[in-house]
């Protein structure tokens with residue numbers, strides 16, 4: 001029993017995990033001695049000689065958009081199939097214990113994942129967000145979505161309450177719903193220097209909780225760094241206050257952090273550099289100590305934080321690969337659930353990620369060097385988009401305001417003239433038609449609410465994501481189209 005086992009759901013506690021290949025559960029008869037070299041006629045594991053793939057070569061780039069830069073420089077397209085010196089060869093068999101060979105990577109494996117990759121995720125967390133207690137572990141998932149669904153299953157029973165930031169990654173509501181839980185929105189403070197969650201609101205809500213209406217909350221779901229959709233990042237001091245509430249009112253914190261490693265400096269005027277020159281701008285030690293915002297794991301001393309990570313944004317979403325760092329008792333019930341739903345993540349995805357990181361990038365610090373290049377590129381893109389907005393007529397006239405994010409891939413564009421409108425959502429919908437007609441897509445805040453009515457008066461914003469653009473031109477052009485559309489809507493008497 002640990003300090004938080006009373007918070008594990010009844011459903012998760014009741015699952016048993018045993019496999020039909022296990023030996024008899026009784027004590028062996030007297031005189032039994034295990035054989036030194038037992039042979040397998042039990043498992044349905046095809047011998048790796050049956051696998052059609054003999055080896056895989058993974059060709060890497062050294063930095064994001066490398067081919068685009070080469071194209072720009074030479075004005076001739078370099079084909080990706082050109083011989084790449086930066087490649088990883090994955091063999092059917094290897095003796096290197098840090099690598100996953102194909103005989104293992106294409107084979108069934110324990111649901112927690114392959115040992116070298118689990119070990120990598122543990123070392124990675126020790127380097128970036130060292131947990132403040134010992135009894136934690138890592139389990140691989142098929143991405144943050146899977147991780148969040150499993151976190152919900154681990155703690156939420158039907159009728160349990162989970163607190164959710166009012167504007168959020170709404171697929172999460174499907175996961176909490178899957179456990180039969182009731183999401184209760186927490187106000188977000190949308191002022192420009194905010195930490196996201198409105199602390200006063202949360203404190204009052206918890207203090208005055210009426211248990212005759214709803215049971216006390218079992219958990220809080222928060223995207224604490226580079227929040228989706230608002231872009232806010234909670235400071236360490238702020239997290240300590242939230243964690244104290246979690247202790248006082250005894251709830252779990254599900255910390256979802258797909259974007260936190262993409263730290264972004266504040267806008268300092270038009271980005272002067274070409275994005276490709278930014279790649280080596282920060283040292284690893286500066287990044288770790290001065291830029292990366294500490295995780296709730298670094299405060300937690302009893303295991304009430306479930307940290308959900310993913311390789312989707314830093315490596316590639318199609319891998320469907322992520323991991324959860326949590327108290328061992330929580331990861332045990334998550335493992336049992338994984339046996340039910342998906343038996344863990346793809347061995348091939350694990351093999352590619354693990355071997356690229358171990359064999360080519362050089363482990364944890366090498367992987368972080370790649371992350372630094374990613375964050376430099378995102379930082380450049382963010383500033384380019386902000387510059388376009390700051391230089392627009394709509395901004396000059398005070399029609400819009402922006403939240404400059406400290407991490408992630410989202411800028412919030414507030415529509416100032418709709419701030420006190422009596423029907424913000426109706427107006428935002430009409431404005432969205434104008435924006436679409438100008439040829440740019442954005443996400444209106446009201447599409448990402450837990451409860452539209454609750455958040456109506458704070459829904460006068462669009463979420464802008466600078467991740468998908470192909471190049472600088474598209475970022476600048478979409479910023480222009482967007483602000484021009486808003487200006488026209490305003491000048492047209494707030495009508496299409």
Ligand code: PMP
Nearest residue numbers: 143144145169223228256310312
């Ligand atoms: N959480 C948040 C906050 C996200 O924004 C996303 C993806 N957009 C996810 C989770 C899902 O990530 P994954 O692709 O790893 O399932």
